[in-house]
Structure formats: C-alpha cells, structure tokens
Amino acid sequence: MKFIRRLMAAMTATLLAAAAIRVQGEGGTPLQHGGWQPLELPKQ
C-alpha cells in the first residue's frame, strides 16, 4: 500500500512538472523570415 501511494505521488509530481513546463515553456515554432514563391524556370 505504501509503495502504491509513493508511486501515485511520484506520478502526480511528474505530471504537474510536465504540465508546468508545457504551459510556461516558450516552445512553439519560431517565425520564418521570408516566404515561398513559385520557382521561375528559364524558358526552353
């Protein structure tokens, strides 16, 4: 029983830490400085 309680506590602590990092972390995709446009091939 004691082992299960410790396991549950460890899992909860892990989940809380992961959630905090996920929420607080900046993450995301950095901005792209530029854009895509059709490639003009030389005329044949």
Place this chain on the structure above:
Amino acid sequence: MSSPQSGVCVIGGGVVGRRVIKRLQLLGPQRQVITIDGRATDLAATRRLDHIGVAVLTQPGSHYDTAMTLLGRGIAVVSIGDRVSDVAAMLGAREIADRCAVPFVVGAGMSPGLTGLIARHLATGLERVDEIHIAVHGTAGPECARQHHRALAGEATSVDGGEFVTSRAGVGRELAWFPEPVGAYDCYRAELPAPLTLHEVFPEASRITARLSANRRDRFTSRLPMLTPPHQEGGVGAVRVEVRGAVAGGARDTLIAGVAEMVGTAAAATAAAFAELASAGELPSGLVVPGDSRLDTVRVLHQIERFGVRLQEFTGVPSA
C-alpha cells in the same frame, strides 16, 4: 535499345506506379504503356517486353536484380528505388550500364530524384557548391510508409569533409521550413539514399545531409514493428533542398527550393519525366543520376511541372 518514342513498361502497381501510367498516358493515346507484375513474370524471357524501350521500376523491395535483367535485354531502366543498400548497388553498376548502352536512371522518385534536379538547378546560381541539405516530409503508399519507419531506426549516411560518414538515425533534430501548405517540421537524420546520389553528381560538396520529418511517436516506435497498418496514402508531403556555396564574387550564399505535393504524385511525375525523356532518346546512355551535369535539368523540371508538380523557392533569411 530505346528508340525514339518506344513503349514504356511500368513494373509495380502501387500508388506511384499507377500515377506514372496515368501521366505517361496523358502524353498521347498512341503511347504504348504496359504494366507487368515483376514477381509473377520472367522478365528475362517474357515476349511482352519485346517492343518496350523503357521500364519504370516502382515495385517495393530491391530493384537491382530487376534492373540488371532489363538492362541485359537492352531496355532503358528508370528506378525509383530508395533503399540505401539497393541504391548503392545500382550506383556501383556503372560499368554494366555503360556496356548496355541504354540509360539507367537511379533514384528517379521524389528523394532521391527530384531533390537532385532541384539541387542542380540551384547550383547554377552559385560558382561553387559547398553544402547540400535535404529535408523530406511525408510518404506515398504503404510500402513508402514502412520505408519511412525503417529509415528512422537505421544508420544515417551523410557526407562530411567530402567523405561518407554514418551516424545513428533518429537524432540530429533540425527545424525545416517546407513550402506551404506544409510549413515547419522537426527533421532528423535518417537512413536515406539522397547523400549517395548527390555525392555522385556533386563530388565537390563537402557536406551533404538528408533528414526526414518525424514526430515523437515516430521516433519512439521506430525500433519496434509498425504498431498500426500504414495509410493507403499519406497526406501532402514536401521536400526542401538547401544549397550553400559561393557566388562569383566569393561571397557565400544559400539557395533554397522545394515542393509541397502528395509524395506519390511528385515521385510519379519525376519518374514519368525521366521515362518520357528516355523514350524520346533524350537521355545519355549509361548510369544517369538526377542532378547529373550531362542532363538538361531545366528540361526535366519543365516536364515534371507539366505533370502537375509546382516548384517553389524560398526568398528571405534562410535561418529561423
């Protein structure tokens, strides 16, 4: 020997094979296009290949043996094979291909294939090519998805300092911006044959890498059997080619181009373009690798665009 406008045989009836047939049939109803099941047919003896000048190999598995059989019959071969060992074996068959005096196109899919053509086109804007970096996103049919799965668990080959080096696949994360609508994906080193084919045609490039997009689940399960059956076809895929080098004045420059398209469509358009040019007698004989300086790359790219693939270039600052 391929004669002008000779018939084309497509071996393999998967997503890419079916699309290659469709695209070749678009060129005119008079074009003879047949399909053969390579597993159920003795390719060395079948009379169905008597009037065929070009064979497009799209079947899963190794293409080397099939290619050697067909070359032995004097039939030009266009292979979309993308297994590293298979591509290496085919690249090693240069002397055999030269002896057969017909074109033998190795790596004529999206990557290798379209990536080599784009790299060669970008290289025309540079005086010297130092580095080529490829990123690939998405898969075509189920066999392609299995190959993607295996690629993340194998050994990644790249060129560093002009020499081949291998490293563990699934590491070396790099954020790659693909053409719209695909956008940004994390990409990892993977067991991809693009560095082999690119080194063949750009021996002067000191660094060549190829990365594959993957999410956490892909990487976590890459060393396990596939947990779920692959889709019949993946969604919109993409390829991004970055060429770094020096321009005429000596300044360094980075040029980027790519494609966002269904992977099966892009691979089929590339293979069909090579098949069409081989059929018309417009390819050099012997081993042909996309990006080969002997090729009229612009002509091949025009043909690929005619088959419905839109090429895009990146304009802006190349790093995030």
